[in-house]
Amino acid sequence: AQSVTQLDSQVPVFEEAPVELRCNYSSSVSVYLFWYVQYPNQGLQLLLKYLSGSTLVKGINGFEAEFNKSQTSFHLRKPSVHISDTAEYFCAVSVGGGSQGNLIFGKGTKLSVKP
Amino acid sequence: GAGVSQSPSNKVTEKGKDVELRCDPISGHTALYWYRQSLGQGLEFLIYFQGNSAPDKSGLPSDRFSAERTGGSVSTLTIQRTQQEDSAVYLCASSLWGGHNSPLHFGNGTRLTVT
Numbered sequence: 001a002q003s004v005t006q007l008d009s010q011v012p013v014f015e016e017a018p019v020e021l022r023c024n025y026s027s028s029v030s031v032y033l034f035w036y037v038q039y040p041n042q043g044l045q046l047l048l049k050y051l052s053g054s055t056l057v058k059g060i061n062g063f064e065a066e067f068n069k070s071q072t073s074f075h076l077r078k079p080s081v082h083i084s085d086t087a088e089y090f091c092a093v094s095v096g097g098g099s100q101g102n103l104i105f106g107k108g109t110k111l112s113v114k115p
Numbered sequence: 116g117a118g119v120s121q122s123p124s125n126k127v128t129e130k131g132k133d134v135e136l137r138c139d140p141i142s143g144h145t146a147l148y149w150y151r152q153s154l155g156q157g158l159e160f161l162i163y164f165q166g167n168s169a170p171d172k173s174g175l176p177s178d179r180f181s182a183e184r185t186g187g188s189v190s191t192l193t194i195q196r197t198q199q200e201d202s203a204v205y206l207c208a209s210s211l212w213g214g215h216n217s218p219l220h221f222g223n224g225t226r227l228t229v230t
Contacts, residue, residue, distance in 0.1 A: 009155075032215045043119070043206065043221035044158075051216055090158065094215050102148065102171065103219065107157035 002027045004093050006106035014114050015083055021076040021109045023091030032094040033074040034103065035065055039087045047089070050074065061085065086113045117141065119222035121207050127228045128197055136192040136225045138207030146213030147190050149182060152204040152224065164190060165213055197229045
């Protein structure tokens with residue numbers, strides 16, 4: 001069965017520092033990978049996605065992620081964070097071969113940016 | 116344009132009562148999903164609709180949970196004889212056609228509290 005592991009439940013960081021949120025997945029077939037962000041009291045919104053092609057994917061708000069097939073990872077990075085990036089970030093996988101588009105989510109990482 | 120709308124935003128109910136949660140997807144989106152978000156548990160898939168049919172109900176936790184979708188649009192998630200463990204945020208999402216290249220758009224959720 002497919003699964004997604006986000007190793008860090010909480011990541012505190014100071015403003016303007018770099019950040020990496022880790023995500024590992026398990027699947028024996030091709031996968032499609034996503035990062036969603038949930039700001040306080042809001043619904044989830046898509047940050048970026050990897051479907052095929054270049055393994056470095058750029059998303060909104062200056063975030064990027066790199067798909068590493070050999071390490072089954074899809075870590076999210078930002079070189080310099082802002083207070084407004086404080087939110088919960090979810091990594092998700094959609095397994096190839098189907099048309100459902102259903103996502104399996106990790107448990108989330110709460111990013112807290114401090115001044 | 117209008118996003119995914121869920122109502123009510125908050126619902127407090129007594130144990131044993133039935134509740135109905137409503138989702139209005141983005142107009143024209145054929146795929147609709149229900150997820151449950153519990154504290155520390157991430158997002159748990161409940162059910163997926165393509166049009167009015169539900170090809171995947173595998174995530175419904177018990178027979179107390181049911182969902183329907185009418186007119187290829189509005190969906191209702193019903194929980195009968197609610198239990199305290201049903202307390203969670205119930206999220207609805209829709210996508211254009213449900214494939215992997217069709218991102219999910221989430222509503223802000225319904226926070227259900229069973230007392």
